[in-house]
Amino acid sequence: MSSIEVNGKSYETDEEGYLVNLTEWNEDVGKYLAQTESVEMTDQHWEVINFLRDYYNEFQIAPAVRVLTKAIGKKLGAEKGTSQYLYELFPYGPAKQACKIAGLPKPTGCV
Amino acid sequence: MADTPVAVPPAPTSAPAKPTVKVKIEAPAFREYPTIPALRADAMIDPDPYVSSAAHNEALGFPGTLVDGWEQKAVAKMGELLGKYRSLKVYMDACVHCGACTDKCHYFIGTGNPKNMPVARQDLMRSVYRRYYTLPGKLFPKLVGARDMTKAVLDDWFRYYNQCSECRRCSVFCPYGIDTAEVTMAAKEIMDSVGVGHKYVNEIIAKVHKIGNNLGLPGPALENTLEGLEEDVLEDTGVAVKYPLDVKGAEVLLVTPSADFFAEPHVDSLIGYGKVFHAAGISWTLSSKASEAGNFGMFIGNYEQMQKIAMRVREAALELGVKRIVVGECGHAWRVAYSFWNTLTGVGAGANDPFAIELQKQLDPNYKQPSHICEVTWDLIQAGRLKFNKEANDHRIVTFHDSCNVARGSRMGDYAGGQFEIPRNVIKAVANHYVEMSPDTIREKTFCCGGGGGLLTDELLDLRVKGALPRMESLKHIVDHDGVNFMATICAICKAQFTKVLPYYGFKMSMVGGVHQLVSTAIVLSNEQ
Numbered sequence: 001m002s003s004i005e006v007n008g009k010s011y012e013t014d015e016e017g018y019l020v021n022l023t024e025w026n027e028d029v030g031k032y033l034a035q036t037e038s039v040e041m042t043d044q045h046w047e048v049i050n051f052l053r054d055y056y057n058e059f060q061i062a063p064a065v066r067v068l069t070k071a072i073g074k075k076l077g078a079e080k081g082t083s084q085y086l087y088e089l090f091p092y093g094p095a096k097q098a099c100k101i102a103g104l105p106k107p108t109g110c111v
Numbered sequence: 112m113a114d115t116p117v118a119v120p121p122a123p124t125s126a127p128a129k130p131t132v133k134v135k136i137e138a139p140a141f142r143e144y145p146t147i148p149a150l151r152a153d154a155m156i157d158p159d160p161y162v163s164s165a166a167h168n169e170a171l172g173f174p175g176t177l178v179d180g181w182e183q184k185a186v187a188k189m190g191e192l193l194g195k196y197r198s199l200k201v202y203m204d205a206c207v208h209c210g211a212c213t214d215k216c217h218y219f220i221g222t223g224n225p226k227n228m229p230v231a232r233q234d235l236m237r238s239v240y241r242r243y244y245t246l247p248g249k250l251f252p253k254l255v256g257a258r259d260m261t262k263a264v265l266d267d268w269f270r271y272y273n274q275c276s277e278c279r280r281c282s283v284f285c286p287y288g289i290d291t292a293e294v295t296m297a298a299k300e301i302m303d304s305v306g307v308g309h310k311y312v313n314e315i316i317a318k319v320h321k322i323g324n325n326l327g328l329p330g331p332a333l334e335n336t337l338e339g340l341e342e343d344v345l346e347d348t349g350v351a352v353k354y355p356l357d358v359k360g361a362e363v364l365l366v367t368p369s370a371d372f373f374a375e376p377h378v379d380s381l382i383g384y385g386k387v388f389h390a391a392g393i394s395w396t397l398s399s400k401a402s403e404a405g406n407f408g409m410f411i412g413n414y415e416q417m418q419k420i421a422m423r424v425r426e427a428a429l430e431l432g433v434k435r436i437v438v439g440e441c442g443h444a445w446r447v448a449y450s451f452w453n454t455l456t457g458v459g460a461g462a463n464d465p466f467a468i469e470l471q472k473q474l475d476p477n478y479k480q481p482s483h484i485c486e487v488t489w490d491l492i493q494a495g496r497l498k499f500n501k502e503a504n505d506h507r508i509v510t511f512h513d514s515c516n517v518a519r520g521s522r523m524g525d526y527a528g529g530q531f532e533i534p535r536n537v538i539k540a541v542a543n544h545y546v547e548m549s550p551d552t553i554r555e556k557t558f559c560c561g562g563g564g565g566l567l568t569d570e571l572l573d574l575r576v577k578g579a580l581p582r583m584e585s586l587k588h589i590v591d592h593d594g595v596n597f598m599a600t601i602c603a604i605c606k607a608q609f610t611k612v613l614p615y616y617g618f619k620m621s622m623v624g625g626v627h628q629l630v631s632t633a634i635v636l637s638n639e640q
Contacts, residue, residue: 059332060329061327064339064372064373064378065378066340067335096569108315108318109368109370109603110606110607111370111373111374111377
């Protein structure tokens with residue numbers, strides 16, 4: 001197992017840098033994980049991250065890409081409710097990269 | 112391919128130390144002619160696939176970590192498989208090293224690594240087989256290329272059997288019909304039995320048993336997602352198309368990959384299946400128990416896992432009392448369903464099992480059981496029960512990528528080659544512009560997308576990008592010459608893999624989509640249906 005260190009505290013991660021204990025997540029850990037992904041966090045990024053975390057708390061899974069785009073579209077305007085917009089924010093793919101920064105498990109399967 | 116860059120074989124590099132920073136992944140150059148690549152002995156030895164954790168192995172009944180005395184146990188397991196699968200023994204004995212397979216593997220073409228030649232991949236096991244199960248190998252191992260089962264051999268197995276997508280293209284060209292996929296599956300079965308599994312696959316199978324699908328999508332999230340789809344389709348079309356879940360007494364149970372609920376472009380095909388059932392007036396349902404068509408048990412060659420995963424579908428069908436079972440756009444799921452369900456979970460498994468007989472009586476004998484969604488749609492089209500506005504697809508110039516498990520592991524319809532014709536027939540019924548890729552790269556000679564067989568995982572991205580080379584070359588040709596801008600396919604792995612690798616070759620990720628995505632665009636709906 002690997003680990004990362006943020007503000008003097010150590011956090012366990014898996015081989016790919018996903019947080020192992022989801023409850024340990026906080027904003028600083030999110031910022032650190034974003035750095036490892038070379039993603040510069042803006043308010044728009046945080047909108048996505050916060051939605052992911054809220055959805056995960058309710059359903060124990062990250063939202064489907066379509067659910068996410070719809071929610072972001074409602075919040076930030078229809079022109080931003082597209083997967084293209086999400087890929088601009090999270091170039092490696094909204095599902096995997098945004099989940100990692102949000103401290104959620106990686107979506108598995110044929111995705 | 113007049114305007115494609117002339118291929119320069121990448122310079123051989125010395126094996127790098129374990130990288131601490133991410134290696135920049137680049138696509139190989141398009142080749143002017145599909146020549147055999149220059150050999151690069153050390154290409155693709157890093158990074159290795161992730162080893163499965165003890166928890167995931169144990170959830171599947173495998174030892175958590177490498178067991179004591181694994182060498183003898185692995186050899187004994189090989190003996191068990193040789194006794195159980197006559198094919199494996201034939202494949203071990205029959206190869207004459209003629210070389211016909213060498214340049215047929217997309218991973219060899221993309222990486223140039225000689226160990227990715229199918230014959231070399233088979234020889235990883237064949238050398239051990241000779242040592243323990245042939246007389247010359249027991250007496251004179253060096254003379255016949257026989258090797259002891261050592262840790263170095265095991266490491267090679269883990270690395271290179273996880274660089275085979277079990278696509279079976281090489282077997283089409285082998286004069287003896289040796290199926291490298293089956294050798295790979297046997298190797299994975301042996302490795303799992305001594306405690307060495309691949310994280311991606313074993314984690315996913317554990318999830319299927321725990322939550323019901325590869326994705327780990329629990330029932331309430333599935334329900335929420337489907338409700339969202341109903342809203343979207345109503346908004347788009349003005350028609351109340353339903354995406355029902357766990358409806359008892361529905362005529363059709365649709366079993367589809369969980370990626371269809373989650374990812375793009377997959378979900379567009381799911382929307383299409385619902386529209387087809389709506390337009391034809393067929394009642395249907397999804398199941399939260401069988402919320403996954405995929406069956407990764409096949410990828411690791413483990414019969415018990417394959418059976419256990421398949422059994423969920425039979426249980427769901429019985430509980431819901433459906434008359435028909437239909438499988439959505441998933442390549443290996445269709446192979447398992449078409450080729451193995453009968454003997455895994457149906458009357459072919461024993462006939463005197465009351466459970467199987469009950470299901471057999473329940474299912475409608477007027478339909479093929481199971482049916483592929485493309486067969487359903489094509490039958491409805493022929494019966495005049497679906498109407499299309501083909502012009503709605505006029506912004507697309509479409510080609511079709513045959514998925515390996517459908518093309519070389521199954522069939523559709525009631526005639527040879529139906530699995531090639533029926534998806535194409537559906538596409539041509541809903542779109543005006545269709546172009547084929549090079550004949551050497553389609554139908555039974557189709558190239559793997561580069562992500563099949565349980566390799567669709569991020570740590571293997573470099574391999575996946577390189578392995579896509581031959582498919583990308585044939586796509587490039589028709590993009591340049593015919594303006595093709597949409598590659599349709601009927602496999603969730605193909606869709607996810609292409610979405611990821613297309614940009615490495617200068618294509619848009621949105622170029623790939625499902626056959627029922629095209630159906631969805633063109634189908635004429637009404638609220639009266």
